[in-house]
Amino acid sequence: MNFHFSDKELEIFKVIQQAAAELSYPVYVIGGYVRDKILDRPTTDIDFVCQGNGIDLARRVSSQLPGKNKFAYFKNFGTASITYKNLELEFVGARRESYRRDSRKPIVEDGTLEDDQNRRDFTINAMGINLGAEHFGTLVDPFDGLGDIERKTIRTPLDPDQTFSDDPLRMLRAIRFASQLDFDIEEKTLASIKAMSRRLDIISAERITTELNKIIMSANPTKGFIALFETGLLEIFFPEMVKLHGVEYEGGKGHKDNFYHTLQVLENVCEQSDDLWLRWAAIMHDIAKPPTKRYKPGIGWTFHGHEVVGARWTPRIFRRLKLPLDQKMKFVQKMVRLHLRPISLTNEEITDSAVRRLIFDAGDDLEALMILCRADITSKNPKKVARYLSNYDKLLIKIDEIEAKDQIRNWQPPISGELIMETFGIKPSREVGVIKDAIKDAILDGDIANDYNAAHEFMMKKGQELGLTPV
Secondary structure, three states, rough: OOOOOOHHHHHHHHHHHEEEEEEOEEEEEHHHHHHHHHHHHOEEEEEHHHHHHHHHHHHHHHHOOOOOEEEEEEEEOOEEEEEOOOEEEEEEEEEEEEEOOOOOOOEEEEHHHHHHHHOOOHHHOOEEEEEOOOOOEEEEOOOOOHHHHHHHHEOOOOOOOHHHHOOOOHHHHHHHHHHOOOOOOHHHHHHHHHHHHHHHHHHHHHHHEEEHHHOOOOEEEEEEEHHHHHHHHHHHHOOOHOOOOOOOOOEEEEEEOOOHHHHHEEEEEEEOOOHHHHHHHHHHHOHHHHHHOOOOOOOOOOOOHHHHHHHHHHHHHHHHHOOOOOHHHHHHHHHHOOOOHHHHHOOOOOOOOHHHHHHHHHHHHHHHHHHHHHOOOOOOOHHHHHHHHHHHHHHHHHHEEEEHOOOOOOOOOOOHHHHHHHOOOOOHHHHHHHHHHHHHHHHHHHOOOOOHHHHHHHHHHHHOOOOOOOO
């Protein structure tokens, strides 16, 4: 295997080679960098393993690199890092690890390069490149990781049961790499994940979600979710999604499998956006269909209110998965709550009032909502798809026309609560809220113009109806 290194890489490797020689340490590039170099994937992280003290080597390298660099070390873990020219260089001494049954925290001892490669998760991540002067650039590949790259295979270096028992997070990592690289998990490795799935119980939600988000942002998240489902891992940390699977029949009528529908929507969104939270909205949009599912003779299967229930579930699911509970969660919640609104407007004569309310409720997220709604069209009937898309195009034209005329997006009320209280000489009260809501509804319904004079006149009229007198 012949590697082509950039000038920047060669500069770094030669400094490391010299520093390691001064310490009499054999040193190797290891892991993901080697894999990505072979696959011609960009990377900004390079891991180095030496047979010696990784912190000592990193400190010496940091002092010998030209220009400025940032050095940090972590004595408890025996690791050190250098930030140099937008690259993260990580150093560690070769280690052997052993695990207790009830923990994923290893007992670490000094070891050889062979020991270090044995503890790696997959063959494609166990390859090394020798940086020594005599064998510089030589691939060290004891488990045929290069062959597995050529075969597009994810496989553990040692017995998969032991590998996954030692660190159950590796089961998720196997699926993540399969999704990112479009590889297949080797049969024995896949069978082990199914058998060992409950070991995931000892892994924290934060670490699970880190891998899950990488699957969602991968080139093929659908492949990842199907693997999570079929191995039983998804049931452990996201049972609500598993419950979407399956089709019931009543009166000879069945509904679509909402699990695979959700994956198709996710796939459609991925074609249009690389926003993690819009992809989460695709995953969550129908999450509450199972508890809202009803069969009505003469009508068929219904899922009334699933968007309301799904929006209510969103904070709970985000909290359990340790996802952020900030504006990102509120965005997903909004998308779930509103995802049926645009399509309901395409099924009837579109009124200006309904469009104003959609613009008002969606605000700056209107474009994201329309991406999700278009992605939600998963019919196998081309004529039906074309009709839906045509209706969405008409709705978008209507939205642009009304927004240009009425300026509803990110609407600010032309009459404030403070002005209402000053006008009628009242304190904060129910009447203030009633008048503010009435003004908003009148503007959205098109009964008055979206300006101060019209709103002020309406406020005086509404105040009179409530028995208020201007001061």
